[in-house]
Amino acid sequence: MSMNTQGRPSKSAIVLAMEANKGLVLDEPLIFEQGAEGRTGIDLPELPKYKERLGGVRRRAAIGLPGLSEPQVVRHYTRLSQKNFGIDSTFYPLGSCTMKHNPRLNEKMARLPGFGDLHPMQPTSTVQGALELIDQLAHWLKTLTGMPAVAMVPGAGAHGEFCGMAAIKRALEARGEHRTKVLVPESAHGTNPATAAALGFTVEAIPANAEGRVDLAILKSKLGPDVAALMLTNPNTCGLFERDIVAIADAVHKAGAFFYCDGANFNAIVGRVRPADLGIDVMHINLHKTFSTPHGGGGPGSGPIVMAESLAEFVPLPYIVHDNQGFRLIEHAVDAMGKKPFGRLKGFHGQMGMFVRALAYILSHGADGLWQVASDAVLNANYILASLQDVMSAPFKGPCMHEALFDDRFLKDTGITTVDMAKALIDRGFHPMTMYFPLVVHGAFLIEPTETESKETLDAFIAAMRDLVREVRLGNVEMFKQSPRFAPSRRMDETRAARSPILKWTPADREENGDNGDITRDAAE
Ligand SMILES: *Cc1c(COP(=O)(O)O)cnc(C)c1O
Numbered sequence: 001m002s003m004n005t006q007g008r009p010s011k012s013a014i015v016l017a018m019e020a021n022k023g024l025v026l027d028e029p030l031i032f033e034q035g036a037e038g039r040t041g042i043d044l045p046e047l048p049k050y051k052e053r054l055g056g057v058r059r060r061a062a063i064g065l066p067g068l069s070e071p072q073v074v075r076h077y078t079r080l081s082q083k084n085f086g087i088d089s090t091f092y093p094l095g096s097c098t099m100k101h102n103p104r105l106n107e108k109m110a111r112l113p114g115f116g117d118l119h120p121m122q123p124t125s126t127v128q129g130a131l132e133l134i135d136q137l138a139h140w141l142k143t144l145t146g147m148p149a150v151a152m153v154p155g156a157g158a159h160g161e162f163c164g165m166a167a168i169k170r171a172l173e174a175r176g177e178h179r180t181k182v183l184v185p186e187s188a189h190g191t192n193p194a195t196a197a198a199l200g201f202t203v204e205a206i207p208a209n210a211e212g213r214v215d216l217a218i219l220k221s222k223l224g225p226d227v228a229a230l231m232l233t234n235p236n237t238c239g240l241f242e243r244d245i246v247a248i249a250d251a252v253h254k255a256g257a258f259f260y261c262d263g264a265n266f267n268a269i270v271g272r273v274r275p276a277d278l279g280i281d282v283m284h285i286n287l288h289k290t291f292s293t294p295h296g297g298g299g300p301g302s303g304p305i306v307m308a309e310s311l312a313e314f315v316p317l318p319y320i321v322h323d324n325q326g327f328r329l330i331e332h333a334v335d336a337m338g339k340k341p342f343g344r345l346k347g348f349h350g351q352m353g354m355f356v357r358a359l360a361y362i363l364s365h366g367a368d369g370l371w372q373v374a375s376d377a378v379l380n381a382n383y384i385l386a387s388l389q390d391v392m393s394a395p396f397k398g399p400c401m402h403e404a405l406f407d408d409r410f411l412k413d414t415g416i417t418t419v420d421m422a423k424a425l426i427d428r429g430f431h432p433m434t435m436y437f438p439l440v441v442h443g444a445f446l447i448e449p450t451e452t453e454s455k456e457t458l459d460a461f462i463a464a465m466r467d468l469v470r471e472v473r474l475g476n477v478e479m480f481k482q483s484p485r486f487a488p489s490r491r492m493d494e495t496r497a498a499r500s501p502i503l504k505w506t507p508a509d510r511e512e513n514g515d516n517g518d519i520t521r522d523a524a525e
Pocket of ligand 1 (some may be wrong): 156157158159188191233264286301302
């Protein structure tokens, strides 16, 4: 047991954690802090005599696994699983993230041994079914968007952006044009300007008009022979459809530039609008948003891009072809007859598990079902907008698409901020909405209910929000500043948590002498 500065035994991590328990919400020290030497859940036989073959590379200290009994281990992981707040626990209205229910059917399909146990380096003759599945999904993505070409490899939305913009860069090179600028509306997701900058373009922002949409006149004034592309999100991150989108596409094309669409919000229009009909040249689709596959916590995403004829020949490697030899992967530029791939984007062929889930989602919904997905997502968001706009402040006139946007004018001079509202919402059992994004409105609340929430859930959320507004009006500033009161951890330094996360536990005695206990070569050998 360690001692505190007064020489009294300091409290163990487990005692401190127990003191932080609230009701049956149990706090949980790290498993390393719970361990005790010599304690174990199982007995292993003595190792038989063996000859060491480490060649002088061996640990100096024990590996440092905690000693724990079986019930301690079971409780630890069960408690952690209970802290795993997610879409399976309750409403998760993160705007722009599309946290919708993940049908169990998709999970079952993804776990079929023929899909789940594949290795990406298997010969293609042994994975014909998997390649056919990727090809079928590609077919439906092209059908739903009206686009002639698709690249399945990108591993996330941002990766899809990079892929699409790399194809644009290659297309401009092929034309012998040196265009350096990419136009991005102010309301864009941060990944858009980051993508353009990563590819060496300079970024110029386009302001929004009073309706929360791209200002067409300003856009036109910025188009010129130096502009490579416009990156536009539709529906945009204010939850609004860009009504001038066809005129925008015309203007962009007239200037010789490409029209990149951020299609992360495709769930609002899937089955109802074909992006090809809007004049888009290339668009990424977040399978993990529109087509339901699980995401969050940095888990796997999948961001295929669809391309118009203008960019189809620059599709990245590898891609799948189907001929009389069955399904094949084109892995090298020399085999890409007639095409000019910009290169390879990823080690293998894309996120197989996500492909299975997305295709299961598409096929199980069917055409009428996908149409209904978009309709219900938009209806649910408008229900929230209509039910809260008399007490909160909506910056733009409705109706909205798949997400409802509010700003913080209703909090003016109250001493209560957007983040205070979000923290108080946690105490009422709801995950906060997206806050302070998009940047074009002050103190944004961006609420995306998705199509999977019931009216009862939406009503409960609306009631919680209205109740918080009542507390604002009563001037209960202290209640807000103290929130969340019932969460295991309360207000944290979120900037420090993001900027300097502590990802490795170091025992106190090793911390003191600066030794992290890693493998070192034995000096004597
Ligand atoms: C989610 C999102 C992205 C990025 O997608 P990732 O899969 O997280 O990389 C880009 N743009 C918009 C509008 C998004 O909502």
